[in-house]
Amino acid sequence: QVQLVQSGAEVKKPGASVKVSCKASGYTFTSYGISWVRQAPGQGLEWMGWISAYNGNTNYAQKLQGRVTMTTDTSTSTAYMELRSLRSDDTAVYYCARDRRWLVSHFDYWGQGTLVTVSS
Amino acid sequence: EIVLTQSPGTLSLSPGERATLSCRASQSVSSSYLAWYQQKPGQAPRLLIYGASSRATGIPDRFSGSGSGTDFTLTISRLEPEDFAVYYCQQYGSSPPTTFGQGTRLEIK
Numbered sequence: 001q002v003q004l005v006q007s008g009a010e011v012k013k014p015g016a017s018v019k020v021s022c023k024a025s026g027y028t029f030t031s032y033g034i035s036w037v038r039q040a041p042g043q044g045l046e047w048m049g050w051i052s053a054y055n056g057n058t059n060y061a062q063k064l065q066g067r068v069t070m071t072t073d074t075s076t077s078t079a080y081m082e083l084r085s086l087r088s089d090d091t092a093v094y095y096c097a098r099d100r101r102w103l104v105s106h107f108d109y110w111g112q113g114t115l116v117t118v119s120s
Numbered sequence: 121e122i123v124l125t126q127s128p129g130t131l132s133l134s135p136g137e138r139a140t141l142s143c144r145a146s147q148s149v150s151s152s153y154l155a156w157y158q159q160k161p162g163q164a165p166r167l168l169i170y171g172a173s174s175r176a177t178g179i180p181d182r183f184s185g186s187g188s189g190t191d192f193t194l195t196i197s198r199l200e201p202e203d204f205a206v207y208y209c210q211q212y213g214s215s216p217p218t219t220f221g222q223g224t225r226l227e228i229k
Binding site: 035037044045046047050059061062095103104105106107108109110111112113 | 153155157164165166167170171176177208210212213216217218219220221222223
């Protein structure tokens with residue numbers, strides 16, 4: 001069965017960086033993409049960006065351009081999301097979700113979420 | 121950017137009743153690229169509907185989606201206790217690629 005398993009919770013200070021991993025299983029990793037979505041406490045869903053696991057192409061949300069980098073390791077079927085220059089309003093649960101290989105679409109499988117807390 | 125507005129913000133109904141949730145887009149959603157998700161507290165969202173009206177794998181047929189252009193609807197024909205949750209709509213296929221609505225909370229009356 002398709003599974004996306006994310007790394008554990010993180011606590012970071014303002015200005016630091018965080019890197020969250022998302023290990024995929026149960027499907028051919030390079031036939032799909034991965035989108036990252038975050039959810040601040042008590043708030044709605046915010047799309048952060050997409051990466052094709054086939055060729056590494058990316059598409060980032062404009063508001064995060066320059067602070068976010070998404071990568072994949074096809075040898076381990078793992079996707080990564082790094083967010084730099086963290087601020088308090090980056091505190092959120094970060095989700096990875098399976099997406100299409102060539103473009104952003106709907107998300108049929110999700111990771112369990114990773115809580116990132118930014119606090120001094 | 122396409123802005124999605126969901127209504128109502130909160131819907132209070134009883135088990136067995138019919139629920140109708142609305143999602144309105146600020147401009148036409150191409151090719152009905154509209155999805156619906158259910159999210160329960162402490163859980164990741166779950167895909168219910170994609171392409172405006174196609175049920176995702178394993179979703180009961182009491183969930184149905186309809187609409188096109190700028191107006192979309194998620195209908196739950198007969199509410200079960202496990203259906204009380206927050207529901208989000210999502211549009212995709214535009215630029216920027218995707219946006220979500222702010223959510224509708226479905227609560228037990």
